[in-house]
Amino acid sequence: MNTVTRPRILVVGAGFAGVDCVRRLERKLAPDEADVTLVTPFAYQLYLPLLPQVASGVLTPQSIALSLRRSRKYRTRIIPGGAIGVDLKAKVCVIRTITDKIVNERYDYIVLAPGSVTRTFDIPGLTEHAFGMKTLAEAAYIRDHVISQLDLADASDDPAERAARLQFVVVGGGYAGTETAACLQRLTHAAVQRYPRLDPGLIKWHLIDIAPKLMPELGDKLGRSAQEILGRRGIEVSLGVSIDKAGPEEVTFTDGRVVPTHTLIWTAGVVASPLIATLGAKTLKGRLAVTAEMCLPGHDGVFALGDSAAVPDLAKGQEGAVCPPTAQHAMRQGRKVADNVIATLRGQQMQPYVHKDLGLVVDLGGKDAVSKPLGIELRGVPAQVVARGYHWSALRTNVAKARVMTNWLLNAVAGDDFVRTGFQARKPARLKDFEFTDSYLTPDEVRARVEGAGIDHP
Template sequence: MNTVTRPRILVVGAGFAGVECVRRLERKLSPDEADVTLVTPFAYQLYLPLLPQVASGVLTPQSIAVSLRRSKKYRTRIIPGGAIGVDLKSKVCVIRTITDQIVDEPYDYIVLAPGSITRTFDIPGLTDHAFGMKTLAEAAYIRDHVIAQLDLADASQDPVERASRLQFVVVGGGYAGTETAACLQRLTHAAVKRYPRLDPSLIKWHLIDIAPKLMPELGEKLGSSAQEILRRRGIEISLGTSIAKAGPEEVTFTDGRVIPTRTLIWTAGVVASPLIATLGAETVKGRLAVAPEMNLPGEDGVFALGDSAAVPDLAKGDGAMCPPTAQHALRQGRHVADNVIASLRAQTMKPYVHKDLGLVVDLGGTDAVSKPLGIELRGLPAQAVARGYHWSALRTNVAKTRVMTNWLLNAVAGDDFVRTGFQARKAARLKDFEYTDAYLTPEQVRARVEGARAPE
């Protein structure tokens, strides 16, 4: 009896790039043309740009987490787990499931979109005492933690402890750090009015970055406008500065200042997923070096995109690489799906080209700066563009309805200051949310795959 095996397409990662790729594959491939499998530890797509609004309570966590199992029409098989190694020669992906089992998943075509992890440095105490802002759990935890500091300060009889609990430090002057500091400062500014025993002047937010400017991509004028908005709110901005060491009750800056604080939020950039290092292939600053068609040169059926791939930016030229933004990831996801299908059907693949549409920065309330198509906007017009862009980028009508409802409710009723007690009995820091020690080395991947094939 002859058995016909359909080509197996394995997509790693359920971020913007991975989910867009899967959905396009489902729309354009007939059911008997290929089997599509998605590897992800969480069966939802997270809309990362809105995480600061979850941390500040403007949005609920589920409003920006779009379920991948909600619709019955999708036929992709979901493996709940994380890819920890890839053997390109044997065409096998090693997966650690959420039950902690390690399984080998063979493929004919693989699309690597594992995203990125928080970039850290060898700073004493950093991973033990800093919070990250890369996952939904971290955003929810930070909100709880910040409100808890107000409660604990209110309950304390020690003025030194009270002052330290009311100082907050955010490291990273990019979009994530700037929006996080802006949104959380608004939360504490509104919340302290409900604590008559606390002196509002004791609440201090520090935003620091080693770079000479905040969000330099915005340009001189908009960058200065953003700084002016933050400083007007009382956020102290220190540029050309970073962290020398972090402790449980204080942070030391590289300029020698020691800030008593119980809250250090680290948003100083991202690096490609450690999965990329398991391939043993050429990289560019840790990102997998791919062709303009987003395939890996010299390897059959291997594609990579998003934060973990160094995709040439043909629209800019001069050897530029596409930045790790949602805007590029969405379009790369659809484009790489088309190229996978072209490869499967023995057709010609097309290079990826996309001209950046601009930048949006939501600073909370009516404050924002945006640069759509090179047009500089501030205030309400910028806020309308920023939220309009985010709202339109949400993939489902359910998510759009939830987000819009949250925005309207917050605008009418204001903030709420409910502390849920999330992980209240156990402190959770940067090292507790990203499992960077789970990945294999290229040698371990190869030894495992060869061992699994050896006859008993």
């Protein structure tokens, strides 16, 4: 008997890019046309822009974790783990499963959408003492931690300890850092009313960034508006400043200030997943250099997109321009890559990715927001309507939309709850404990492992 093997399509990553790619493949491919496999540690797509609202308790974690198994045409095989290396010549992806088992997965076509990890620098104590804001576990953990600082400060009779526990430092003046500081400040401001022994004046939030402007992508006017909103709330914004060193009970700024604190949240940008470094391919500022069709030059059947790929931004019309690592680009790139994979399978012409940026939204909590849809500058309630309307419409499933809308309405009517859910054990967890960036192989280790498994290079 002749056994016909269907082409194997392997998608790495279940972020905006990877999930939209898989969904498009499921809809457009015939059941017997190809096998689709997705590599991801979790069987959900995380709606990353709403993480600060999970950290502040406005939204529940489940509401922004969109199950991958709800698709009506669900037929993708999911490998629960993370890709830690790829041998492009042998067409093998090395995967570490959630049980730490290492497996070699063959493919005919691979779509690399591993996303990004938190960008860190060689700052003493940073990875040991800072929290990140990149995963659902981190957001839930930070909420527990912030509330625990209020509990511990309320119970303490030491004025110095009480003051230190009520100071919070957020590094990063981009969207993630600004929204995180704004949302968590609202949480502590509301919570302190339930702690009669605490002086509200002791609660201090610091937002710092080495850049000279807050969220420069929004433009000068909206950036200043956001800074004014934060200032009115009592958040001290320091620009042109970063961290010199971090300790368990204090943080030293580069301008010499020493801030006693037990809470350092690091959101100073992202870099491409370490998986990209295992390929031995050309990169552009750490992101994989690809064509406008999102193909890797010199390697048939290899596609890359999202945060880990430097996709040319043809809509800008500027030579060398690449798409920013935003959700709106990642989702559309995912669908375009799926179309190009199918076109390759069927011997058809691939199409380049072109998308004009729709604008930016920043939700500062409550009635405060700044937005720039289609170049129109908005502030206050109109900006908030646009921001939440955009996020709500971008949620992939109706179940997620219903949960998020219910959470928003409930929070608006009933206010916040200040309950620790148990994520914070006696042993603290920090930045280095959540993203597992030390799990990846080197190109030589990938090659040795593939050859050791008896897989020949063509």
